[in-house]
Amino acid sequence: DTAVSQTPKYLVTQMGNDKSIKCEQNLGHDTMYWYKQDSKKFLKIMFSYNNKELIINETVPNRFSPKSPDKAHLNLHINSLELGDSAVYFCASSHMWTGKDTEAFFGQGTRLTVV
Amino acid sequence: DAKTTQPTSMDCAEGRAANLPCNHSTISGNEYVYWYRQIHSQGPQYIIHGLKNNETNEMASLIITEDRKSSTLILPHATLRDTAVYYCIVKSAGTASKLTFGTGTRLQVTL
Numbered sequence: 001d002t003a004v005s006q007t008p009k010y011l012v013t014q015m016g017n018d019k020s021i022k023c024e025q026n027l028g029h030d031t032m033y034w035y036k037q038d039s040k041k042f043l044k045i046m047f048s049y050n051n052k053e054l055i056i057n058e059t060v061p062n063r064f065s066p067k068s069p070d071k072a073h074l075n076l077h078i079n080s081l082e083l084g085d086s087a088v089y090f091c092a093s094s095h096m097w098t099g100k101d102t103e104a105f106f107g108q109g110t111r112l113t114v115v
Numbered sequence: 116d117a118k119t120t121q122p123t124s125m126d127c128a129e130g131r132a133a134n135l136p137c138n139h140s141t142i143s144g145n146e147y148v149y150w151y152r153q154i155h156s157q158g159p160q161y162i163i164h165g166l167k168n169n170e171t172n173e174m175a176s177l178i179i180t181e182d183r184k185s186s187t188l189i190l191p192h193a194t195l196r197d198t199a200v201y202y203c204i205v206k207s208a209g210t211a212s213k214l215t216f217g218t219g220t221r222l223q224v225t226l
Binding site: 041106 | 149153156157158159160161164200202213214215216218
């Protein structure tokens with residue numbers, strides 16, 4: 001069973017479109033994340049949710065809106081897509097800090113190409 | 116979170132031990148040292164983490180110096196499948212828990 005799964009794996013779309021990427025984890029974690037990896041391979045956090053509550057919101061354009069319907073899901077919706085949004089987006093999950101830190105598990109990524 | 120410094124790239128012969136260094140001279144007392152790796156086009160994969168004691172698991176060993184200003188990840192018998200970018204990350208404890216990735220070390224395992 002896949003621990004953290006993202007769909008779709010590849011997404012090609014035109015500028016100006018709105019698209020969503022879905023993420024689900026079956027690890028029982030209470031915290032989920034979205035990371036972006038650009039063409040230069042830098043991995044940077046975008047958002048983090050703990051128990052459906054937004055706890056990290058890095059400097060990300062308002063066109064990006066995460067939604068967490070429950071602890072096991074964190075979706076990423078992107079409005080008015082721009083060329084610069086082309087990247088690989090990774091979802092991850094972990095337990096929140098509980099006194100002994102724990103590792104994060106990552107999905108396989110969604111390669112978004114905006115044309 | 117403290118910054119880390121890693122060599123840009125390293126080579127290792129298959130079957131030999133790969134020793135990947137990391138400097139984190141500004142690490143503070145409650146910060147953990149984490150290692151992740153990213154094999155081409157895949158999501159980052161957790162390897163190991165530690166606070167101050169040396170750690171070992173089925174994948175690797177982590178050696179942290181006594182002053183905690185540097186650490187070494189050891190892959191005891193590198194294989195071609197260990198070719199990847201290895202990230203050393205220092206992460207503070209706290210309610211907002213995020214990983215700050217640097218540029219990592221690109222390890223190339225060769226025959």
